[in-house]
Amino acid sequence: MDIFSAFDGGSCGQLALNKAQVPFGNYFASEIKKHAIKVTQHNFPNTIQVGDITKINGKDPMFRNVGLLQGGSPCQDISNLKPGNNIYDEKSRLFFQFLKLKEQLNPEFFLLENVVGDKDSINIITDLLGVDPIRINSSLLSFQRRDRYYWTNIEGVTIPNDKGISFQDFKDLDEEYLDKFKVNKTPSREIMWGGKCPNVTYRDKINCITCKQDRWSNAGLVEYKDFCRYLTRRELELGQTLPLGYTDILSYNQASDIIGDGWTVDVIAHIYSFMK
DSSP states (O other), X not given: OEEEEETOTTTHHHXXXXXXXXXXXXXXXXXXXXHXXXXXXXXXXXXXXXXXXXXXXXXXXXXXXXXXXXXXXXXXXXXXXXXXXXXXXXXXXXXXXXXXXXXXXXXXXXXXXXXXXOHHHHHHHHHHHTXXXXXXXGGGTSSBOOEEEEEEOOTTOOOOOOOOOOGGGTXXXXXXXXXXXXXXXXXXXXXXXXXXXXXXXXOSOBOOOOXXXXXXXXXXXXXXXXXXEOOOHHHHHHHXXXXXXXXXXXXXXXXXXXXXXXXXXXXXHHHHTTOO
16 A cells, blocks of 8 residues: 655654554655655655645556545644634645545545634535544643644544643753753743743643744743743654654754644554554
8 A cells, every 4th residue: 555645744644654553655745845855755765755736646657556645734724823714715725635636546545634723614624525523632642732633534543542641751851951942032931921922831731833832822931040941852852752853854943843734643643553
């Protein structure tokens, strides 16, 4: 069985397949971000990059053995952070490219991920894919809150049991390492950047990791000496249940972007564990 990964990012889906011990042949990845492709090829050099999803013909003979189509189509216009936008707007309408590929490839299995957002858009996706989504929060399998919908025809998928994983058990404490992650400004410990970014210093869970982890309610800041600090690369990787060092080939900012765009690997591996 070959895999077609739409919006592949840093190939979290490939990590999940391996973790779930799902055997596969070719792995076709559709991605346009250069640093996403860089981290994928560094970790999985046999990945076949096929480029922009809008330019792919799923009827090409090279894709004839694709048995799984996976992807997380852009969420920006579906997110509740953009009220008034919907599935037909600029970025989120790329879902229809996923739908087109599903019809062309006719794979045995498919998986689509997206945010818990605009209800009308969610209903449109559900109607067109023909399956109800499964709602899973990454907090069940990691120390990151990441509430998402997963549409799949893999039968029997259940909500994973809560492993009770706490950020406090994984928080970095090495001061020599932490000095490089101090924020550029010096918000007081009480207001934590004007109250826009949560103080996660003593919390069991951090908020959803994004490419801008210190903005609004995303991820959070940690008290450090007389400053606050960003989450370290190690903490970001662990929050998405990535292998430690997976993004080392990238700069910190590039890694933050890719990790924020990616999947929580253990959630996808849980879903794939039901694949027969």
